Amino acid sequence: NAGVTQTPKFQVLKTGQSMTLQxxxxxxxxxxxxxxxxxxxxxxxxxYSASEGTTDKGEVPNGYNVSRLNKREFSLRLESAAPSxxxxxxxxxxxxxxxxxxxxxxxxxxxxx
Amino acid sequence: xxxxxxxxxGMFVQEKEAVTLDCTYxxxxxxYGLFWYKQPSSGEMxxxxxxxxxxxxxxxxxxxxxxxxxxxxxxxxxISASQLGDSAMYFCAMSSTNTGGFKTIFGAGxxxxxxx
Numbered sequence: 001n002a003g004v005t006q007t008p009k010f011q012v013l014k015t016g017q018s019m020t021l022q023x024x025x026x027x028x029x030x031x032x033x034x035x036x037x038x039x040x041x042x043x044x045x046x047x048y049s050a051s052e053g054t055t056d057k058g059e060v061p062n063g064y065n066v067s068r069l070n071k072r073e074f075s076l077r078l079e080s081a082a083p084s085x086x087x088x089x090x091x092x093x094x095x096x097x098x099x100x101x102x103x104x105x106x107x108x109x110x111x112x113x
Numbered sequence: 114x115x116x117x118x119x120x121x122x123g124m125f126v127q128e129k130e131a132v133t134l135d136c137t138y139x140x141x142x143x144x145y146g147l148f149w150y151k152q153p154s155s156g157e158m159x160x161x162x163x164x165x166x167x168x169x170x171x172x173x174x175x176x177x178x179x180x181x182x183x184x185x186x187x188x189x190x191x192i193s194a195s196q197l198g199d200s201a202m203y204f205c206a207m208s209s210t211n212t213g214g215f216k217t218i219f220g221a222g223x224x225x226x227x228x229x
Contacts, residue, residue, distance in 0.1 A: 042204050042219030099146050104158035
């Protein structure tokens with residue numbers, strides 16, 4: 001089992017460029033999440049997908065879009081990158097509900113110049 | 114609004130000693146879950162321990178225990194017999210059933226340094 005995988009691991013963009021971060025899990029989890037982590041702060045939820053076919057906004061959704069492609073895959077898209085989106089992005093998954101820990105991917109370090 | 118507060122930006126502990134990492138939370142939801150995660154310097158997030166708001170007993174997982182004081186809204190992590198490999202960032206987190214359990218919020222973290 002690979003668990004949660006993310007691609008790419010590192011990315012440098014120029015302001016205004018677009019890109020998609022990919023995430024996949026092989027644990028048959030219903031729910032998937034995208035977080036960003038900035039220095040001195042904990043993780044902040046960008047978007048989540050409670051189940052296949054549904055997506056909802058988290059705490060900091062502005063500037064991002066998501067797609068739950070199927071049960072395994074959940075992508076995060078930056079349409080027009082801004083320096084404020086420089087961060088480490090984590091994808092996570094779990095079986096859903098407040099009683100279940102989340103399993104995290106290794107993260108993507110994104111720099112927007 | 115829900116909130117997690119970790120007041121210790123950094124903590125030092127001598128190897129083999131116990132250490133307590135503080136976490137206080139604020140919520141009006143009657144049912145919620147509290148989590149601790151570890152983030153080593155390599156960057157991955159590792160789940161450590163979980164406590165449900167209705168659990169009568171404090172959660173334990175090996176050397177980790179959660180000191181849950183509901184009336185004080187605190188969920189401190191206790192690490193016994195610290196090891197050098199425990200040096201990492203530690204995050205307290207909370208989710209509640211009122212948001213379907215999906216909107217987990219995290220504290221800012223505590224960086225633990227274990228001294229040999």
